[in-house]
Amino acid sequence: MFVGDSAGGNFVVALTALCIKYGIRPPNGIVPVYPALNLNLKSFTPSYLLALEDQILPHMFLKMCLNAYVDKTEPFDPSTDPFLSPIYVSNEVCF
Numbered sequence: 003m004f005v006g007d008s009a010g011g012n013f014v015v016a017l018t019a020l021c022i023k024y025g026i027r028p029p030n031g032i033v034p035v036y037p038a039l040n041l042n043l044k045s046f047t048p049s050y051l052l053a054l055e056d057q058i059l060p061h062m063f064l065k066m067c068l069n070a071y072v073d074k075t076e077p078f079d080p081s082t083d084p085f086l087s088p089i090y091v092s093n094e095v096c097f
Contacts (some may be wrong), residue, residue: 003031009071011037036097039089041068041080 006014011034
């Protein structure tokens with residue numbers, strides 16, 4: 003069983019997709035707690051829009067965390083890389 007929250011939830015979902023893609027036995031269960039599934043800053047999801055007004059976790063702090071999480075030296079694109087933004091995982095990627 004894999005469990006992770008926020009960036010850990012992102013990791014759990016992406017790792018499970020990689021297990022499926024490479025034919026490795028996936029976990030018996032996953033518990034992604036409020037996972038960061040879409041790291042594309044150009045995608046205005048409801049949670050992204052809510053974060054613009056959040057006083058506890060301000061938008062700029064979340065953006066700073068995202069910039070620290072995504073390696074800028076590698077050619078990763080959060081809007082297309084399904085293992086960085088697991089919301090983009092499709093059947094074609096995993097099978």
